[in-house]
Amino acid sequence: MRLALAVASIIVFVVHVVVFYDQFFHRWERHQTAYFEQARTQATNDAEAEELARRGPQIEQIIVTQFGESQVDRCVTCHIAVDDPRFTEHFHPLKTHPYSESLGDLQVEGRWERRHKFSDFGCTICHDGQGRGLEEHYSHGDDHYWPMPLLGYVVHENWNENYKDKLLGTDYMQVKCAQCHTDEGFAGTPHVSRGRELFFKKSCYGCHRIEGLSESTLGPDLTEIGKEFSLEYLWESIDEPRANLATSFMPKFNMTDDEVKSLVIFLKSRRGKNYTETQLDLYRARLEVGDEQDVAEGDAALAEAEDPVAVGERLISERACTACHKLDSVDGKVAPDLSFEGLVRSNDWLMQHFINPRTVVSDSIMPTFRWDHSDFEAMTAYLESRTEAPQVADAAASYREFCARCHGEQGAGDGPIMLYLDPAPRDLTKASFMNSKPMERFKESIRYGVAGTSMPPWEKVLDEQQIDDLLEYVFATFVDQPRRELRERSIPENNPVAMGPESVARGESTYLLRCTGCHGLKADGKGPNSPDIVPRPRNLRNSHFINSVSDRRLLESILYGVQGTAMPPWIDYGLSQNDVGDLLNYIRSLNKGRE
Amino acid sequence: MKEATQPKTIWGTIAELPNNVWKSIFRNPLPSSERGRSATMFTNFFLHLHPVRVHRHTLKATYTLGLGLISLFLFLLLALSGILLLFYYVPSTAQAYDRMLDLRGTVAFGTVLRNMHRWSAHGMVAVVFLHMCRVFFTGAYKKPREFNWVVGVILLLLTLFGSFTGYLLPWDQLAFWAITVGAEIAAYAPILGSEVQFLLLGDYSVGQEALLRFYVLHVVVLPLLITLFVAIHFWRIRKDGGLARPEQPDTVVETPMTLTGGEPRGAFGLMGFVRKPFTKVGNVPGNTVYSWPDLLTAEIFVLVLTIAAILVISISFDAPLEEPVNVMHPPNPAKAPWYFLGLQEMVSYSAFWGGVGIPTLEVLLLLMIPYLDRRPGGEGIWFSKQRLLANTLFMTFVVINIILIIIGTFFRGPNWALVSPF
Structure with a gap:
């Protein structure tokens, strides 16, 4: 035990020696000693020599307080010669900071004068790095965790190989110039x-x-x-x-x-x-x-001189539309295909959608771009000019061409851009839903699109026969249950309850009681249960959609539920046809502008 | 008594001054006799916690592994380095991180101090846990030491909490997100969860209020509580008759008192045993040795070893300091401190059971162990055959927790997905 004790004591002693050595023999001290030795030999007059003789190694720092939060730069502890013009030919760290007219420095009677005095600005205000450190590794920000490493000539040792070479250079200093x-x-x-x-x-x-x-x-x-x-x-x-x-x-x-x-x-x-x-x-x-200023200034003037179609084509490629959208062979894999957008959508729709996408598709994630009106017109003109419908051989081909991007290869509503669409594309494999709706409804959805969603009207691309074939293909391939006979239900064509403030008030109280769990207090389909429900509850404030749907369909959906979704048949929970009529009036009252 | 009556010259007084001062502080000269050894232990403030004589079994290094002592010394190291760090620290979100940079860059011995504090803290959590395992596997919690086991469990919890509160103080990304995760785990408690979290953080998220609260807990409240419970812990060791040892009839050795001339041989029974077993004056239990020097040497040995280990670790590895706090950019995955990663791993399966249910049950069971296991036997022996069932159960508990911590530490990557560290 005595031997072990002795060894342990020696270890303690040795570590103390190491720690103390580290503490009292810094690298910066060696730099400063070297600096003073050379500076003293170069002193030109007595006052300077005296001044230098007086100074000895110590931690030097610049405290900058005039630019907001105070900042402590101890860089000059090592870089002690930055302001001493005699050290221009030396190596770092004992090197004079270069003088340059591009930095605003002025030559007065053969002597340079700095525009940005280090005593006023410190170092990190221009160079970044970590001013408080005294070790090269930390103060230069080579430490992986320091978010602001020295700009200009030092880069991270452990940076990604692919970017290392591209990140060299003094260009990056502009980052800090732009701070002032x-x-x-x-x-x-x-x-x-x-x-x-x-x-x-x-x-x-x-x-x-x-x-x-x-x-x-x-x-x-x-x-x-x-x-x-x-x-x-x-x-x-x-x-x-x-x-x-x-x-x-x-x-x-x-x-x-x-x-x-x-x-x-x-x-x-x-x-x-x-x-x-x-x-x-x-x-x-x-x-x-x-x-905001007109971003793409000048383009408008061009548009008058040039053919708007050509301008539109140029704008669409310049402004990175295909970063999200698909256009011919370029595909951003986030947003719908623009290849025949001009063919399926009307001129007005396109313009409205450009100006503010959410006026036509309530929950679209497409940003509102602040471009000139004439730019939008040119882009619309270009899209409209693409009138050629793609030739498809059979129903399977047209499904792949037109439907699969949203509804998915296997029809499960999981196409590549499905995540970014709201409402999500219909899952065509869900037999309970597919078999509970009349054929005519599907045909209409394809023919005229579904308003307020990303489902466009296909009538200009697909003729009646093609739509029939397509539906036949979908039912045969994706819906794996035979189609059943639909039950006849006696539902009035129009709302049996007259619209009026009292009816709306009754509808609202029913809504608050029964519907908010899924459709949300704001009726935006984002109730507390909605994250767990697929397909998501309908946004009842999507006016384009709600206004396009008949009273009969809404009444049926509420009274008898929507099979294959979480919407239950409310008739089983005690809602009468009149209660549902009040509800319907409430929902209609949230969405203005129905003819 | 004759000298007292004789007045001294002023010169004599001055000449004797150093000696008098020394004697007034240390009542006994360095002990050379058995009586002296007893008296030194009994009258010195720092030593009187020790018994005059200790059982040989207590001194066996393979029995205690010195774990309790290491915990104590780590705590003292933490207190010492912590007090020095306190001089440089400001519990403010605007300044804390800058102060860390100063410690690392400019303050004399700053890096070493911080490293020592950091690694001692991690070490203390581990050693306190191992100490608990030692006590269990040697059955040392049995009657009459039940309550001391409870105090020990409380000390383990205080240690964990102390380390946890200290984790936030550097105010870097590591600290911020570890505490955010830890506090979220607290919020999974039923009914009072979010209230507890609010009480802890002083806000709905980790911020200035949380920093101040953790600071006060870390530098005032928890050290005081730990000191208090350590005092109770040691007091109980003495009062419960020293460390647990196997029931063996110790032979009583007669040490005849010599009344005429010179020192009486043998110890003074009352000095040796305050509570039990009562010994007649002049009789000394066998298998015991004087604490001075045997026990003291062993303690100093452990102390030097602990300091050496911590110093070597501290100059070899720097305590981590990550980016300044960025509330908008959590690391993926955000991990709690390592000793809570077992919890976090369990939380990933079930928030309530992993974060609150199972840990609470575990702590309750730990506290109840001495009251559930009432069968005597197996005290003072590692892995006694009489305690096969108890040891197996506890070993399972330990191994499961260690495995969970290892999974959480090394095998969990972004989004808490399983990854291979190799």
């Missing part, structure tokens, strides 16, 4: 300006919010993105949106490296508050964001 030089056309920050342009040109603003620039909430808020993520992370996320977040549905935009670089620099410069904006500036920007 916020004016859009500032000559020193061309990448930031270009990135800002791309943010609008590539429709990023359609999904993402940046305070003062855009207001969309579909994607993550990018207001403080530059503070939170490294250059590499941003690059990676634009390059392959699912690289960092497996559930992301952001489209791949296939931009060039140069474009991504500008965009990354712009994004990295968004850090919420910057050094020049006051709270009042921010507030003003927030107020003005609604009447």
